[in-house]
Amino acid sequence: MTRELLDRIVLGGFIVLAVLLYLSTASYPGIAQKTSALYVRFLAVSFGGLSAVQLLFSLRKPSGSGEPLDLFGRASRFFGLMVGLIIFAVLFESLGFFIPAAVFIPLIAVMLGYRNPAVIALSTGGVLLAVYLIFVQLLSVNLPGPNLF
């Protein structure tokens, strides 16, 4: 998909969002009709108007080279990190910070092409120790612990 096309789709989506936002204000109760609803309408009109003008400019512009948009770069690494983050977040509540982090850091480092096990181990250990000493001991940040048992 070209950048131009994607841009137009997003702008179209923005216009739809603005219309929906405007229509939604009809259901605002009582006093909100004269206050918050007006504000939200102001935002909806501004958003929709600006999107429409930008879309108009985009349509009037002569078609570009049709170059596809490089959104993610090396997609495998990009999505690898995204998936890693989501799994980390999912495990965060049940396993706490330290166990998922001890797996996440080396795995992502390897996925990104780093192959020195000593440096990976030292970095992981160093980060976990620093988090424990600074955030848990010194700053008393309440991190969830493993609650599986």
Next chain:
Amino acid sequence: MEYLAVVFAPHSLLSIIIGTIAGVVIGAMPGLTATMAVGLLVPFTYTMDPVLGLMLLGGIYSGAMYGGSIPAILLNTPGTPAAVATAIEGYPMSRQGRGRLALKISVIASFVGGMFSVLILLMFAPFLAKQALHFGPAETFLLALMGLAGIVSIADEETSLLKALLAGVLGMIIAIVGTDSMSGSLRYTMGSIELIDGIDFMPALIGLFSMIQMLEIAGQRESMQIDASVLKQAQKSEPMPKGIWKYMALGSGTGTVVGILPGEGATIAAFLSYNFSKRLSKTKAMFGKGAPEGIAAAESGNNGCVGGSLVPTLTLGIPGNSVAAALMGAFIIHGMIPGPDLFAVHADKTYPFIYSLFIANIVFLITGISVAPYLARIALIPPAIMVPVISAFAILGSYSLKQSVFDVYLMIGFAFFGLFLKKLGYSLEALILGLILGPIAEHGFSQGMIIGKGSPWIFFASPIAKVMWVIIILLLLPPLIAHGKRMLRGAARVDR
């Protein structure tokens, strides 16, 4: 005097020193910015004493602004975007064996710019805050609009004017999710309990400024090659060039003024100061080949932004730039709402914080003079190690503030969709500004409408409101005219 005693207490000094050195180190790492560092660490200061937490973050801000210049000079790899102008002159100087002089000028200029801007902050902030006491809801709404008008100045070649405004309004729309303060009813929460209090801007900030950088680095097609040969090259010791102070003064003034303007960041301050110095210099031909004047102006310019950006942040609650927005988050989580109250009710915390910025400048001056060449090696840390470590901190930071995993998902969501918008040319700074200013604008608007009995004339009634409208128009007009001219030129080219 009692505020000074707070600053010079051992634990305060320790906070400032740790923060500043950490800031220098973070600033020296390419890809990591002051916004990222401050945004990432704000949640961790939640459990700290507010003064100590703010001092730590202030130190990081000051230190990171300077730290970016070290790899810029020695490795031609700016640690932060604000150090790009420094690299243009600093690296050629290092290649000529004058790296020590470049580093010396950089740290002294950063110190001068930083000290000057904090002095201005100290002199003008209480005065401005006093004026803000006269603000009613209508003026508060206009104040938020004024902050948003600053968005237009964010627009550049990459982010068009309309897209910057669109991103700002999108931020304001995201900010309306949650409970309507007027009626108490829920809006756009989709039945989620987590959204009842609305979308907090801290996960957004961490996602948009910290995590997004990690996603970008992870997806890079080619890894950045850093030429470290200069580190092995002998660098001679030289005295400061004559007349260099003039350029430092120029950069300090420019940086402070640019910092005060909402939406303008250190990168713009550094480039503006650099360009001014180029125009003023008698040796224009040397620019690009290693002109010390360029480093002096750029570095004093970006550090001048530190104090400048905090003037509107602390007095009016309008962040001067994205780092100031992150710092504003730190004030808010400690129950200190930026505005006049900071200088009256919370004076015992605000003034020590401002004084601590002077100390932070001294700390990075000493650090820079003594260990700068060694710090350049930080830039050589492999991104494959940096990415997972920062990502883990981003998760920890998003979670810590409200102990909510939902905030972690929000952070990841903001990073993903933020990257999408960034690639399409939308300004993420504008998005964050909209997210922060949205609730302020809505509150002012709604209250103003109640006081005005439904008439919008309330927003034009008072003399302060009229002045504010003039400022808003002055902020909007020049970029709009410039944008219009660009569009006309483009259209003429197409016709031909």
